[in-house]
Amino acid sequence: MRILITSASHDRSAALANHLAQHHEVRLTERTHVETEHEFALSGLGHDNSTNLLTRGIDAIIHAVEPLPEEDISSQLDAATRCTYNLLMAAAEEGVRQVILLSTLDLMADYPAGYRVDETWRPLPQTQPPTLTKHMAEQVSREFAREGSLDVRVLRLGEASDATVADAVVDALAQPASLAAQHRSKEEGARDPWPITHVGERPQ
Amino acid sequence: MNVLILGGAGMLGPYVARELAPNHNLRITDIRPPEEDLPGEFFLLDASDLDGVVAAAAGMDAIVNLSVLRRDRKTAWDVSTRGCYNMMQAAVTHGIDRVINTGPHYTVAGRHITEMLDFGIVPDIPPQPGTNLYALTKAMGLEICRVFTEHHDISVQHYLFYNFKDPAAIQPGEHYAPYVISWENSAEVFTLGLDIDLDALPSRNEVFYVFADMPHGKFSNEKTKRILGFKPRKDVENLWK
Secondary structure (H helix, E strand, C coil): CEEEECCCCCHHHHHHHHHHCCCCEEEEEECCCCCCCCEEEECCCCCCHHHHHHHCCCCEEEECCCCCCCCCHHHHHHHHHHHHHHHHHHHHHCCCCEEEEEEEHHHHCCCCCCCCCCCCCCCCCCCCCCHHHHHHHHHHHHHHHHHCCCEEEEEEECECCHHHHHHHHHHHHHCCHHHHHHCCCHHHCCCCCCCEEEECECCC | CEEEEECCCCCCHHHHHHHHCCCCEEEEEECCCCCCCCCCEEEECCCCCHHHHHHHCCCCCEEEECCCCCCCCCHHHHHHHHHHHHHHHHHHHHCCCEEEEEEEHHHCECHHHHHCCCCCECCCCCCECCCCHHHHHHHHHHHHHHHHHHHCCCEEEEEEECEEECHHHCCCCCCCCCCEEEHHHHHHHHHHHHHCCHHHCCCCEEEEECCCCCCCCCECCHHHHHHHCCCCCCCCHHHCC
16 A cells, blocks of 8 residues: 655654555655655645645555644644645545544543543634644545545544554554445444544543 | 724625724725725735734724635635634734624535535534535634634624625526625625624624525525524515516
């Protein structure tokens, strides 16, 4: 499988690349240049043809939606919304099978401690990153899933080790949403195009 | 009331400015100069300029956001999404508790998801804009506003429009959307939004469809009439009569 991972400058993306490269072809991308031993493509995730070229031939995208160092809020919002839109639009046009969006369990941090919060609960973003930006990236990706142009799986990451996150990503890659849906009964619903999975412990 | 109008030099802005000017002090901004004289003060401002929007809101009691860019993949996000963040940050900074935001009807009810199939569509359905650039960028702006109202004492009224008409220019048999209003009638809702007691709103984030009474029943303006006291004019009926 050919996998594109965004936010290459972030430690989690680097760790995922190292893990996935054992069994897959991995390409990293970032909005600034990053030194890495993996294939790397500099991309501003704009709406020009370069984003199509970035995603061409890719089977799955792991979209990490992480800020650059010292990035201001306006730029972070731009990356989480516009750049996510451009990436997913290009992915849909290029026939990418699956997108895994790495979100955050911080979206559920405001629920009282002791509540058994699961994926069916409403997210509670703050007005600042990271929860606002992750939430907006979720909202943008949801519309692609709603229209059926992409399978998008959201992993909301809590307090979890790199190994746990990597295992969750591998599981998600192994079960594209549409494939998982094929095994559901009609009573449960024909298709779940935007599955969300909570990974690790919820911050409180 | 001191009112900041963002994007006030566009198509709707002059109508809103003329409607509000007799009873309010207006500070109008836009990324381009107005094509006609507008009441109040005017200066150039890009709604995507956070510092500029925050500065423009100083001393204001309310913000009206009319800014819009529909097609350009960069500026649509700059204006319709980040512009809303900037507006809400400005409201927080200056303690402004009344904001009126605007957008197209499919900010909530995406064209291919809802409009083609359903009738009696109300503005309180969960937003489902789809990936249409204009709809999605405005929907993300609405969502940012909603998040701010969850954390701050700010009320945001979202007025959604679809198809504007000049009654004098209506031609027999011309095409129209199932959701039409005259420019003058649309401006009147902003007076209602500035006058309403914010405690009379059901929540701090409310969406309203603003259009004339139409016989088709595709969308509903009942909420706008019931809560804001909006009175649709009968000035676009030549479209279907």
